[in-house]
Amino acid sequence: MINDNYSKLPGAYLFSDIARKVQSFKASDPGAEVISLGIGDVTQPLAPAVVEALHRAADEMAIAATFRGYGPERGYDFLREAIVRHDFHERGIDIQPDEIFVSDGAKSDTGNFQELLSKDVRIAVTDPVYPVYVDSNVMGGRAGTLGADGRWSNVHYLPCTAENDFVPDLPNEHVDVIYLCYPNNPTGTTLTRDQLQRWVDYALDKNILLFYDAAYEAYIQSEDVPHSIYELQGAKCCAVEFHSYSKTAGFTGIRCGYTVVPKELRLPLNPMWNRRQTTKFNGTSYLSQRAAEAIYSLEGKEQIQATIHYYMENARLMREALTSTGFQVYGGINAPYLWVRTPDRMTSWEFFDHLLKKAHVVSTPGSGFGPSGEGYIRLTAFGDRTQTTEALSRIKSLNL
Amino acid sequence: MINDNYSKLPGAYLFSDIARKVQSFKASDPGAEVISLGIGDVTQPLAPAVVEALHRAADEMAIAATFRGYGPERGYDFLREAIVRHDFHERGIDIQPDEIFVSDGAKSDTGNFQELLSKDVRIAVTDPVYPVYVDSNVMGGRAGTLGADGRWSNVHYLPCTAENDFVPDLPNEHVDVIYLCYPNNPTGTTLTRDQLQRWVDYALDKNILLFYDAAYEAYIQSEDVPHSIYELQGAKCCAVEFHSYSKTAGFTGIRCGYTVVPKELRLPLNPMWNRRQTTKFNGTSYLSQRAAEAIYSLEGKEQIQATIHYYMENARLMREALTSTGFQVYGGINAPYLWVRTPDRMTSWEFFDHLLKKAHVVSTPGSGFGPSGEGYIRLTAFGDRTQTTEALSRIKSLNL
Numbered sequence: 181m182i183n184d185n186y187s188k189l190p191g192a193y194l195f196s197d198i199a200r201k202v203q204s205f206k207a208s209d210p211g212a213e214v215i216s217l218g219i220g221d222v223t224q225p226l227a228p229a230v231v232e233a234l235h236r237a238a239d240e241m242a243i244a245a246t247f248r249g250y251g252p253e254r255g256y257d258f259l260r261e262a263i264v265r266h267d268f269h270e271r272g273i274d275i276q277p278d279e280i281f282v283s284d285g286a287k288s289d290t291g292n293f294q295e296l297l298s299k300d301v302r303i304a305v306t307d308p309v310y311p312v313y314v315d316s317n318v319m320g321g322r323a324g325t326l327g328a329d330g331r332w333s334n335v336h337y338l339p340c341t342a343e344n345d346f347v348p349d350l351p352n353e354h355v356d357v358i359y360l361c362y363p364n365n366p367t368g369t370t371l372t373r374d375q376l377q378r379w380v381d382y383a384l385d386k387n388i389l390l391f392y393d394a395a396y397e398a399y400i401q402s403e404d405v406p407h408s409i410y411e412l413q414g415a416k417c418c419a420v421e422f423h424s425y426s427k428t429a430g431f432t433g434i435r436c437g438y439t440v441v442p443k444e445l446r447l448p449l450n451p452m453w454n455r456r457q458t459t460k461f462n463g464t465s466y467l468s469q470r471a472a473e474a475i476y477s478l479e480g481k482e483q484i485q486a487t488i489h490y491y492m493e494n495a496r497l498m499r500e501a502l503t504s505t506g507f508q509v510y511g512g513i514n515a516p517y518l519w520v521r522t523p524d525r526m527t528s529w530e531f532f533d534h535l536l537k538k539a540h541v542v543s544t545p546g547s548g549f550g551p552s553g554e555g556y557i558r559l560t561a562f563g564d565r566t567q568t569t570e571a572l573s574r575i576k577s578l579n580l
Numbered sequence: 581m582i583n584d585n586y587s588k589l590p591g592a593y594l595f596s597d598i599a600r601k602v603q604s605f606k607a608s609d610p611g612a613e614v615i616s617l618g619i620g621d622v623t624q625p626l627a628p629a630v631v632e633a634l635h636r637a638a639d640e641m642a643i644a645a646t647f648r649g650y651g652p653e654r655g656y657d658f659l660r661e662a663i664v665r666h667d668f669h670e671r672g673i674d675i676q677p678d679e680i681f682v683s684d685g686a687k688s689d690t691g692n693f694q695e696l697l698s699k700d701v702r703i704a705v706t707d708p709v710y711p712v713y714v715d716s717n718v719m720g721g722r723a724g725t726l727g728a729d730g731r732w733s734n735v736h737y738l739p740c741t742a743e744n745d746f747v748p749d750l751p752n753e754h755v756d757v758i759y760l761c762y763p764n765n766p767t768g769t770t771l772t773r774d775q776l777q778r779w780v781d782y783a784l785d786k787n788i789l790l791f792y793d794a795a796y797e798a799y800i801q802s803e804d805v806p807h808s809i810y811e812l813q814g815a816k817c818c819a820v821e822f823h824s825y826s827k828t829a830g831f832t833g834i835r836c837g838y839t840v841v842p843k844e845l846r847l848p849l850n851p852m853w854n855r856r857q858t859t860k861f862n863g864t865s866y867l868s869q870r871a872a873e874a875i876y877s878l879e880g881k882e883q884i885q886a887t888i889h890y891y892m893e894n895a896r897l898m899r900e901a902l903t904s905t906g907f908q909v910y911g912g913i914n915a916p917y918l919w920v921r922t923p924d925r926m927t928s929w930e931f932f933d934h935l936l937k938k939a940h941v942v943s944t945p946g947s948g949f950g951p952s953g954e955g956y957i958r959l960t961a962f963g964d965r966t967q968t969t970e971a972l973s974r975i976k977s978l979n980l
Contacts, residue, residue, distance in 0.1 A: 181756055181789070183698055186852050193858040196653065221649035231642040234867065238634035241626045241833065244964065249621035249832040253596065284684055284835075284864070291860030295719065298583050315859045319695065356581055389581070432649040433641065433866040435684075452586050458593040459715045460691030462826075464684070465865045466833040467634065564644065 185321045194311050194548040195219050201532075202542055215571040217559040218542035220365065220517070222430040224490060224564075226471070227483035230429060233474035237467040251463040253454065255282025255438065259469045262476040263438060267423070273410045279442050279450065281457060282472075284435040284464040286395045286424035290359075291316040292460075293391065293420065293439070296452045301356040304336035306348050308366050308546055308553030310393065313359040330551040339552040340367060342521070346510060347375060350382050358383065360409075361393035363400060366549045366558040367519040368511015370405045376412055383418040389447065390419040395437075398428040398488055400514045408440075416442040420449060427516065427562075429475045429484045436468040491516050494568045495561035501572040502559075505580070516561040519546070523580040531557055539574040585721045594711050594948040595619050598932075605936055615971040617959040618942035620765065620917070622830040624890060624964075626871070627883035630829060633874035637867040651863040653854065655682025655838065659869045662876040663838060667823070673810045679842050679850065681857060682872075684835040684864040686795045686824035690759075691716040692860075693791065693820065693839070696852045701756040704736035706748050708766055708946055708953030710793070713759040730951040739952040740767060742921070746910060747775060750782050758783065760809075761793035763800060766949045766958040767919040768911015770805045776812055783818040789847065790819040795837075798828040798888055800914045808840075816842040820849060827916065827962075829875045829884045836868040891916050894968045895961035901972040902959075905980070916961040919946070923980040931957055939974040 191197060198218055206214060226234075240246040254260065260277040268275040283289050291312050294303075299321050305313050314335060317323050324333030331337055336355050338348035346369035351358070360379065363370050371379075383390050392409040400407055409415045424437035431437075441450045463469075474480045495512040502509045508521040520543075522531040528545035535541045535557070546556030563571070591597060598618055606614060626634075640646040654660060660677040668675040683689050691712050694703075699721050705713050714735060717723050724733030731737055736755050738748035746769035751758070760779065763770045771779075783790050792809040800807055809815045824837035831837075841850045863869075874880045895912040902909045908921035920943075922931035928945035935941045935957070946956030963971065 181698055181701055182847055182849075182852065183696055186696065186855060189855065193855065196858055219650070223644065223647065223649070225644050225647045226641045228642070231638055234638035234641070235635060238631055238638065238867075241634070242628070242631040244623065244625050247623070247625045247830075247833075249623070249830070250619070251833060285862050287862045288860060296583055296586070298581055301581055312859060319856070319859065430647075430649070432862070433647075433651060435862065435865045447582055449582075452582065455586060455589060455593065456719070458596055459712060459719065460688060462685050462687045462832070462835065465835045465868050467638075467867055468865050 183319065185319050188323070188326060189315060189318055190326060193315070197548070198542065198544065202536065205536055212540045214540045214542060215563065215567045216542040217563055217568070217571055218544045220427070220560050220562060221432050222427065222562045224430055224487045226430055226434070227475070227480055227487065229474045229477055229480035229483055230471045233470045234467050237470040241466070248466045251466055251469065253458050253463070254278065254280065255463065256466070256469050259473050262473050266476045268408065268410065271407060271411065273408060275410060275440060275442070279440055281439045281441060281453060282464060282469060283437050283439060283461070285426060285437040286393060286422040287312055289437065289439045290391065290393055290422050292456065293453070294320050294322070295456060296449055297357065302334060302336060302354065304338055304351050304355040304358045305550070306340050306360065306364070307337040307551060308340065308549030309359065310361055310365050311549065313391070337550065337552070340364070340369070341552050342508065342510065347371065350378070355388060357389045357391060359391045359393070361395070363396040363405070363515035364511070365396065366517055366544065366546065366553065368515035368517035369519070370400070370402070370514045372404045373406045373411065376406055376409065380409065380412045380415045380418065384414050387446070388418065392419050392421045394421055395424040396427055396515050397423070398484070399492065399516050401492070402514055405514050410440070416444040417446055420445070425472050425475065430487065431468070431471070434468050434471055436464050436472045490565070491561045494563060494565060497569065498559060498561060498572060501576060505576050512561065518559045518561065520557050520559060522555050522557060525555070528554055528557055535575065538578055539571070541571045541574060583719065585719050588723070588726060589715060589718055590726060593715070597948070598942065598944065602936065602942055612940045614940045614942060615963065615967045616942040617963055617968070617971055618944045620827070620960050620962060621832050622827065622962045624830055624887045626830055626834070627875070627880055627887065629874045629877055629880035629883055630871045633870045634867050637870040641866070648866045651866055651869065653858050653863070654678065654680065655863065656869050659873050662873050666876045668808065668810065671807060671811065673808060675810060675840060675842070679840055681839045681841060681853060682864065682869060683837050683839060683861070685826060685837040686793060686822045687712055689837065689839045690791065690793055690822050692856065693853070694720050694722070695856060696849055697757065702734060702736060702754065704738055704751050704755040704758045705950070706740050706760065706764070707737040707951060708740065708949030708956070709759065710761055710765050711949065713791070737950070737952070740764070740769070741952050742908065742910065747771065750778070755788060757789045757791060759791045759793070761795070763796040763805070763915035764911070765796060766917055766944065766946065766953065768915035768917035769919070770800070770802070770914045772804045773806045773811065776806055776809065780809065780812045780815045780818065784814050787846070788818065792819050792821045794821055795824040796827055796915050797823070798884070799892065799916050801892070802914050805914050810840070816844045817846055820845070825872050825875065830887065831868070831871070834868050834871055836864050836872045890965070891961045894963060894965060897969065898959060898961060898972060901976060905976050912961065918959045918961065920957050920959060922955050922957060925955070928954055928957055935975065938978055939971070941971045941974060
């Protein structure tokens with residue numbers, strides 16, 4: 181009577197596992213001052229323009245004349261128009277408001293979107309990978325069985341390691357869907373425009389659907405790294421793109437994001453996603469949508485850039501400190517994530533435990549993101565500056 | 581490559597269809613003052629205690645010391661504890677905080693919960709019914725094919741009409757899951773404690789899972805109508821219960837609700853739902869959760885009761901006016917919905933069109949809720965008083 185695919189999933193969601201480990205460590209050593217560079221959660225407050233928008237929206241809800249109930253299916257026009265203008269038209273990309281679906285975040289959308297596909301599609305993921313892509317397909321019955329090597333039998337893995345400079349090879353067998361996330365979670369690495377065009381060309385040639393997760397695009401600093409897959413020729417015929425304000429503007433507690441489903445796609449995913457969302461979703465909070473709109477104002481843009489700069493300065497300090505300590509460090513240039521090789525051939529979880537017990541620093545074990553993540557940990561630049569530098573000096577003094 | 585079940589769904593989501601019809605009428609007659617008694621959306625502003633809570637929460641998000649990022653998986657403790665205390669313990673029901681899953685609303689939860697079930701479970705629904713229950717199972721591949729009679733071949737229908745006083749008979753064939761919604765959407769009718777106990781006993785006896793939608797419980801006025809299915813003996817072993825603040829406190833634009841998944845259920849749905857939500861959902865806004873908490877304060881409780889009283893006074897006026905005009909009217913006593921027989925054997929859509937064109941009043945065609953809804957329309961008491969009484973006098977003057 182129950183969906184047996186759930187029983188195939190090993191343990192809990194990665195970040196729930198980590199939270200439990202940290203809680204139990206804190207219980208055993210109540211005096212320890214634990215610093216988290218683990219889960220990708222932000223620490224800096226919302227931009228003043230966003231806070232003002234929240235207050236204004238709350239006031240609107242307080243009187244009948246301006247009260248808002250259910251919002252429009254795809255999100256409010258004011259937000260979808262701001263998105264189209266600032267995230268696409270200003271970059272020379274032609275996306276229309278009816279191709280934008282506002283949601284409560286990219287986790288929901290990347291998790292739910294596979295529902296539109298049949299059970300027998302074969303998916304490919306870069307490895308390591310954000311667990312939601314794989315787990316949602318396990319629940320959907322598409323992953324097959326989990327092997328002793330940590331790979332699902334029906335999922336095609338595209339390894340990304342230091343050996344290939346974190347640039348995956350094109351699949352060497354037939355797949356229907358490829359999940360790509362750039363700037364990458366967890367490795368913090370990117371693809372250049374030329375490198376990504378190869379994937380779009382390949383998808384068009386082989387009739388593959390690309391799920392492109394752009395949750396970290398706001399952290400891009402380099403000119404040759406695309407902010408949207410639609411910067412590339414032909415992408416509107418083969419790619420769905422997921423956006424989130426969680427990291428762009430510290431919205432992890434506010435909940436707002438959006439998904440772009442072009443009408444030019446070869447599959448009728450635009451009307452299907454609309455049907456899915458109107459049937460099983462009722463929009464994200466009006467306040468959250470007004471908050472998101474405020475990010476696109478002149479002050480809002482400046483304010484969120486200042487916070488992004490703050491985090492990227494953390495990333496720079498972390499790269500510097502860890503590299504000078506002898507660690508092999510990747511990412512952290514166009515992304516808030518650093519991907520660090522474990523020392524002394526420790527496994528990811530061994531190094532996680534070591535850092536937690538000896539430095540009271542929480543990391544994320546790379547192996548939690550897939551087999552090719554073994555031997556790495558992920559650190560995030562989302563900490564507060566003082567805590568981040570304190571964590572770095574503790575790691576340095578471990579003499580690893 | 582795509583999920584073919586989507587192509588089985590006829591047309592769009594009911595309320596999208598209605599919105600389109602209304603829009604096209606307004607375009608053809610721009611002078612008409614259209615009053616909506618159709619979609620179940622509230623019109624009265626948020627309670628002052630709720631607005632205050634939103635402002636306080638926005639201020640917390642403005643400084644690093646009180647900023648909140650990702651919330652706890654099942655929702656904030658402050659909210660789950662308030663829920664357990666006020667909605668359950670005060671009614672003598674033993675529900676624990678780890679059986680509560682806070683969400684962005686009952687539409688998402690009632691739509692997504694079927695994912696936990698295998699493809700071959702047989703579902704039963706009362707007819708007429710909230711379209712989400714059926715449509716989400718169509719998308720999930722459980723409904724079979726749609727017959728000319730408007731019934732899905734694999735769904736068992738439990739007719740609720742004036743003929744059986746809107747009290748459905750127990751299924752006369754094997755089913756695995758029964759969706760019940762009381763106070764009922766769309767008919768506005770209820771089951772007494774004794775009547776509902778029969779369903780719980782039947783479910784326990786036949787090993788059936790009950791999905792109980794209590795979204796309208798705040799409107800209950802009668803002593804013998806249960807607010808929660810867990811008031812009844814044995815329900816914690818067989819029932820999942822869905823709650824929403826949308827109608828309780830005008831949260832249709834705020835987005836917050838919760839689902840109760842007891843640990844005593846015969847199936848491991850509590851850990852499964854936790855796995856589902858941690859994988860594909862990231863909680864509802866912190867502001868929305870603080871807003872929901874405020875409903876349980878002393879002032880909050882009084883304020884939302886005043887609004888519920890306002891809507892129920894609308895319902896009383898509507899019942900009175902329509903009955904005195906000769907309509908057969910059901911519901912509207914323990915629910916904000918009135919279920920009205922169409923006059924002159926009109927179909928639901930004929931009477932919908934008639935009311936729209938002649939009285940400029942938007943209703944919801946009963947047939948949109950299922951075959952047994954044919955020959956009825958649903959009217960809602962969520963209007964503003966002046967508009968509601970204006971709509972009533974227009975309907976009266978139609979001389980139907």
